[in-house]
Amino acid sequence: MNTVSDRLNEIYELLVKAYGPQHWWPAESPLEVMVGAVLTQNTNWQGVEQAIANLKRDNLLNQHKLKALSTEELSRLIKPAGYFNLKARRLKNLIEMVTEAYGGDLAAMEQMETAQLRQELLLVNGVGPETADSILLYAFHRPIFVVDTYTYRVTSRHGLIEEEANYQALQDLFMEHLPLDVDMFNEYHALLVRAGKLHCKRKARCEGCPLEPLLP
DNA sequence: GACCAGGCACATC
DNA sequence: GATGTGCATGGT
Numbered sequence: 485m486n487t488v489s490d491r492l493n494e495i496y497e498l499l500v501k502a503y504g505p506q507h508w509w510p511a512e513s514p515l516e517v518m519v520g521a522v523l524t525q526n527t528n529w530q531g532v533e534q535a536i537a538n539l540k541r542d543n544l545l546n547q548h549k550l551k552a553l554s555t556e557e558l559s560r561l562i563k564p565a566g567y568f569n570l571k572a573r574r575l576k577n578l579i580e581m582v583t584e585a586y587g588g589d590l591a592a593m594e595q596m597e598t599a600q601l602r603q604e605l606l607l608v609n610g611v612g613p614e615t616a617d618s619i620l621l622y623a624f625h626r627p628i629f630v631v632d633t634y635t636y637r638v639t640s641r642h643g644l645i646e647e648e649a650n651y652q653a654l655q656d657l658f659m660e661h662l663p664l665d666v667d668m669f670n671e672y673h674a675l676l677v678r679a680g681k682l683h684c685k686r687k688a689r690c691e692g693c694p695l696e697p698l699l700p
Numbered sequence: 701g702a703c704c705a706g707g708c709a710c711a712t713c
Numbered sequence: 714g715a716t717g718t719g720c721a722t723g724g725t
Binding site for chain 1: 707
């Protein structure tokens with residue numbers, strides 16, 4: 485057990501054994517994934533659930549309804565997710581792209597090549613690499629590894645990356661040393677979030693983490 | 701009451 | 714290019 489691939493696989497196996505399947509993304513449609521991806525930026529998922537519940541309750545969780553909705557009204561509905569003024573604008577920007585470029589047709593979006601779709605998502609103001617990649621993996625089922633703060637904490641504490649590694653370097657670590665498998669990437673990212681939430685807080689030590697035996 | 705949360709854009713140096 | 718800051722609610 486010493487190649488990077490071996491270590492990444494070992495981490496994955498330990499997390500699966502400890503936590504089992506995570507059933508991500510918790511959403512009923514690609515659009516719901518997109519909305520959730522924006523809403524969850526630097527925010528606890530519980531607030532996002534509330535915000536999405538509000539949209540569903542008013543039957544607004546589709547691209548045409550959201551496009552017609554005013555930014556003010558949208559921000560009122562997503563309030564529990566925090567940063568509501570900012571996120572209302574970001575959601576409008578994303579919906580704008582979906583309706584402008586694809587006439588609101590998500591099936592048409594699904595036809596796009598992954599690299600091109602990623603570029604297009606990144607051009608939306610408010611969609612950065614993690615949000616774009618979450619959409620690619622969880623809404624469009626592309627074999628893209630999603631990097632987040634927990635990915636960074638776990639891999640750096642385990643000596644797999646430099647302290648100053650950027651998003652691309654982290655993504656490459658996983659995508660160059662693991663098979664490009666949608667289902668595995670789905671679980672792996674979700675498991676890292678789970679382990680991170682429980683054991684890898686900014687100041688917390690690693691006691692009780694299933695990965696503790698692997699620490700350098 | 702402090703700390704934290706499944707980022708991102710923008711200002712300033 | 715690097716570093717700092719605003720955005721905000723809600724749970725622990």
